[in-house]
Amino acid sequence: MKINILTIFPQMFQPLQESMIGRAREKGILEINVVDIRDHTEDKHNRVDDAPFGGGAGMVMQYQPIITAFRENDMGGRVIYMSPRGKKLTGELAREISCEPEITILCGHYEGVDQRALDEMEAEEISIGDYVVTGGELPAMILIDASARFIDGVLSSRESALDESVYSGLLEYPQYTRPRSIDGREVPEILLGGDHGAVDLWRFREALKITRDNRPDMLEKFVKDRNFSKKEKAVLDELGIRHQ
Structure with a gap:
């Protein structure tokens, strides 16, 4: 990609x-081409922004340096502008983007970008959430990281991406490692007994509790029209979670 x-x-x-x-780049799975828009401005003072027509606070990134950089570096594929007014980045959208052979990401700053540049590049706008950050660089890295995880060879195994908490439908259960006792805190005994069925059920219970408390919207979607085993239904009943 x-x-x-x-x-x-x-x-x-x-x-x-x-x-x-970084490892995916070394393997040739990912090719990342970072271009400085300032290198393509025709302004003698190296500016890439100006005041907005119609007045208002702040500055707007100009059409010329963006489009020149886009064209001179032969950029193409799916064009994305990181913007708080865009559609929200989800796991489903990240997986969709991972299937693209090429993407181009525009990182805005100041009060935004001249709309004509977005129209010329036919850019779609994507947001990482209902908040505003100082520029598009951090959102771009989030989009790249979230999407790259779905590409074969980026993670150690294909299952690693699909088994993550959000993609499984529940938030992740608590994790523990050695030592089994530290500062008076113990690893739950059930994780030490070797009964994998009991461990799976414990993890299911803990994931349900965390999702119920932190993301009830996810829990509602998870239990809807889903087939559970008798043991899983017993856990749901124990936690007071309604199910089919």
């Missing part, structure tokens, strides 16, 4: 050289 990034702060993408994204 080729990932093009248009930004005025290319140094912010250093983290993409590390961890699983």
Whole structure:
């Protein structure tokens, strides 16, 4: 997958050289092309923004440097503008994006981007949530990381991506590792007995509790029209969770 990034702060993408994204780049699974929009401005003062027509606070990123950078670097594929007014990034959307052979991500700043640039690139707008951050770089990295996990070879196994809490329908149960006792805190005894069926049921119960308390909307979707085993139904009843 080729990932093009248009930004005025290319140094912010250093983290993409590390961890699983960095390893995927080394393997040739991901190609990441970061382009500095400022390198393509025709302004003698190296500016890429100006005041908005109609007045108002702040500045707007200009059409010319964005489109010149886009064209001169032969960018294409699915074009995405990280924007708080866009549709919300979900696991389903991240998986859809992961199937694209090439994407181009525009990172905005200031009060936004000249709409004509978005229209020219036929950009779709995607948001990471109902809040505003200082620029599009961090949202772009979130989109890249969330999507890359679905690409074969990026994680250690295909199951790693699909078994994560959000994708399984429930938030993740608590995890523990050695030592089994520290600062007076113990690992739950059920995890030490070797009864995998009991462990699975315990994890199911804990995941239900965490999802019920933190994301009741997810829990409602999870239990709807789902077939549970007798033991799972007993856990649901124990927790007072209605089911079919």
